[in-house]
Amino acid sequence: MEDSGPVEPRRPAIVPWERLYRRADLSGLAFATTAELAPIDGLIGQTRALEALRFGTKVDKDGFNLFVIGPTGARMQDAVRSVLERDAAARPTPSDWVYVNNFADPDRPLAIELPPGRARLFQVAMHKLIDDLKTALPSVFQSDDYHARRRAIDETFQGKQGEGFAALQQKATAQGIVILRTPMGFAMAPARDGQVIPPEEFNALPEARRHEIQEAIGVLEKELEGIIQRIPAWERQRRDEVRKLDRDTAKFAVDQLIDEAAEAFRELPAVAAHIERMRLDLVDNVALFVVKGEEGEEAAGHGRPANPFDRYEINVLVSRAPGSGAPIVEELHPTLGNLIGRIEYMALRGALVTHFRLIKAGAMHRANGGYLMLDARSIVTEPFSWAALKRTLRQGQIAIEDVGRFVGLNNTASLEPDPVPVKVKVVLFGDRLLYFLLAAIDPELSDHFKVLADFENDIPRTAENEALLARLIAVIAGRNGLRALDRDAVALVLEQAARLADHSGKLSLVVEQLRELLIEADFCAAEAGHAAIVRDDVDAAVAHRIRRAARLRDRAQESILEEVALIDTEGSHVGQVNGLSVHSIGGFSFGRPTRITCQVRPGSGRVVDIEREVELGGPLHSKGVLILSGFLAGHYALDTPMSLLASLVFEQSYGGVDGDSASSAELYALLSALAAVPLRQDLAVTGSVNQHGAVQAIGGVNEKIEGFFDICRARGLTGSQGVLIPQANVQHLMLRNDVIEACAAGRFAVYAIRTIDEGIALLTGHEAGHRVGSHYPEGSLNRRIEDRLRDFAEVQRNFARNGREAGRGD
């Protein structure tokens, strides 16, 4: 702040009690209770976010997904959903999707797209077809016609085989040789009347005869070998014939049924193609579905993991009613499986098995063609989900992946289902910090979420906006089944909205906080037997909420009142001032005074921040203290080196300190110590300061004032007590009723301070003094400070000179 001439500083003014709280103005809204108010959706005062939403929902290009950010509890999801619902209703209903068996490669199920509503019809049609086949196939294969043809084939081949053996048998018998069945095969031996000649009898035969028999057996053996070796070929031929018969029979049984089922889907090429594949598979694998007479073959379904007809069932992944518009899906638990679908398994004989009917849809499937709402924090904290979401958006298709294989949990055979093309608008919800962090560490964020919808925390407190918020309050009460609120109750809720916004000129849009307040007010109304919620109910709700959360505040105040924590609220003291701090714990904030002290002596020109030295002070606090050095350097003894050593400390502070809201209080303590002029202890101070001495706005002004007020009131209000706040914070004042009453009665005061000179004058009772030429006026506080600093410099000079002389003497 540049000095513009010898202007006497303005005397600090007490903030009129009327400005300590701004009452709601509902004069423009005629209603007795909120039951009479027209409803309104949750998007009041969100023009910027609304524009972003409109843009994001209309742009149909890749990457233009939405990231909605705003304060926690703003219920952005509800507000966005209401916007999306209007848009979704007018958009075409997206396709249905089903998974079907891939007969050529069962590990890769096929995805088929159908018009909306047709998936269920397809499923029902195929189920009926299967039911019909279950009856038709076995019956046709049990028919006499089939058996007759089958028997004919068998007899043909048996005859062919039998003829060979019969001829051999005949030839062998004619030569006195018998064919024998051994445990492992066949053999030949000389025989008489069908009985093998005893060995001794055979050995007694003349050698020529024996030789003759052996030769005959040798010839027959070759024939036997030839016949037996032809058996597999005959058997193959027979099986081929039987297979052809089975195929023809199956085709006869299934053709008409399949043609009837396919008729309803003739215009859908993918479905028609699947039905054709199904027809071929049925014909090729008919043995799976009918009871076979062959030894070793099983009846249908027996011993198999599932009914063989299951391969023809349809797994409806997603289906929608025609004309239902685009879907809006909110996934609250976006695990990888819940997001992109999953493949389930079932235990079968100790092993995990799966098939295409165990593919389950994820939120992406359900939202395909519409909107998917996700909580950003949830999706980034779920393993694999964030990467899968980006991958899906980049590829434009949903590929179901098995999380178990990612982490090596199972090595069992799994599926690789056809990816499903996806066109979805993803809406992520999160707080601002998360968005900015993601934007900083994940460069892909901007590739996929190009539209930012930033919800306002609050809106200007105009009469129109108060009326709008009143209608929103009516909606909240209605949606939650609460009593209606009368005018005064609505007014108090609006005023609380301003208090929540920390600004008398704004209204908080954190709907969840208002909802909590209304629910508790409704409870109080019920306890009091009120038909509608009245102002006292809201007041009681506020008080109850504070009381429940204020145990730590009460303990802190107790320690001050018991003088464990030393805080004076009367008298004056050099180098000591009451600073004010705010503590926020579990969503509840309260202020409490803290004693700040300062000691000075000649030194090297440093202001020591003890909090910083012991690493309890944060960077903002340290910055504030360093600004004090700048202030001193620019205001005092400009022609003299700064020869000050000052130490500043928050007394009895055992935790971390951050923020610069106490820097003005620290400066007052420093100036008091330098001038050796005491500061009033019946006043507390908040506000940051810059190097020019201008007092700047801080946060939590209401809590700070109330914190000091509570201590003063407990000790007895003297009428001189009060709080110095930055002038810029006056607009934020929404103080408690008891504070306002005390101020109105002149028993407490809030002072609006613009400069350090104003503040020090109020705290010391001495004018600060404005520099005239090169000096401050004689007797002014600033002159005292400057003189003290020059004295310190002189001490330093003398010390240095004496030191040099002592050095020469040595």
Next chain:
Amino acid sequence: MQSQGRSFKRLVVGLDVGPSDTSLHLAAELAERLRLDLLGLMVEDGNLRALAAMPFAREFRPLGGGWRPIDEQTLSHEQILARRRVERAFAEAVKRFAHRCRLEVVQGRAAELLAAISRTDDIVMISEPSNPAERATQPLSTLLDSAFRSAAAVMVVPPKIARWHGPVLAIAASPVDLAVAAAAEIAGALGEEVRIIDARSVVDSPAAHHLAAKPTLASSSECLVVMTRGAHGDTTALAIAARRGIPVLVIEPPGEAARVGEPTATGGRTRSRVP
């Protein structure tokens, strides 16, 4: 099971070195449902020992086994293995069997043994081999002749059974044909319906032959045919079984059963096992 003078107490099933699951399964199920004792009869061909003693004896093993010399020691070992296979198959088939069951291993010629071992209260089950080689080495007609010569009723079983459930069909040559009562008794035990065909009603053709040739005859879903021997030719049962793929039970007329009388001794070595 008792049926107007014919009382069946035992079902005898012939088992060779590679018993078929079909015949064993059918035998076990029928015995259980008709409350009959079950006798598995494994016949070891006595000719094989004589063969093994021949200096040039060798056997041809299908499925790539080729020709291998055969001697008494090898044969003995393989017969033991074959017995164990049959024992396992028999035990598996009768594991839930509530009545008496027994497996006997006898040596001799199957045809003679069947005739000798069977009794008037037996049903002897003769399965038609599906393997042509076995049909050639163990002619079914010889077996059937032997069985028919015995006092027992004979059940002819085709290599593949088309139906396991359905009505029991009796082919009646006369109003008092025992086949009707036997069919009714069996149908009752099986929980099936009984149907009767009057053999005289089929013009110009004996009913049984007609049934064998015309699969579309009225009763087309039967699971068993019962007929009396003598009313039809001996090959009729075989033809019906082959054509229709179902077992055919041939019972002896009352006089024949009494005339055949008690079985003759076989003289074969016998080993028995009760599971």
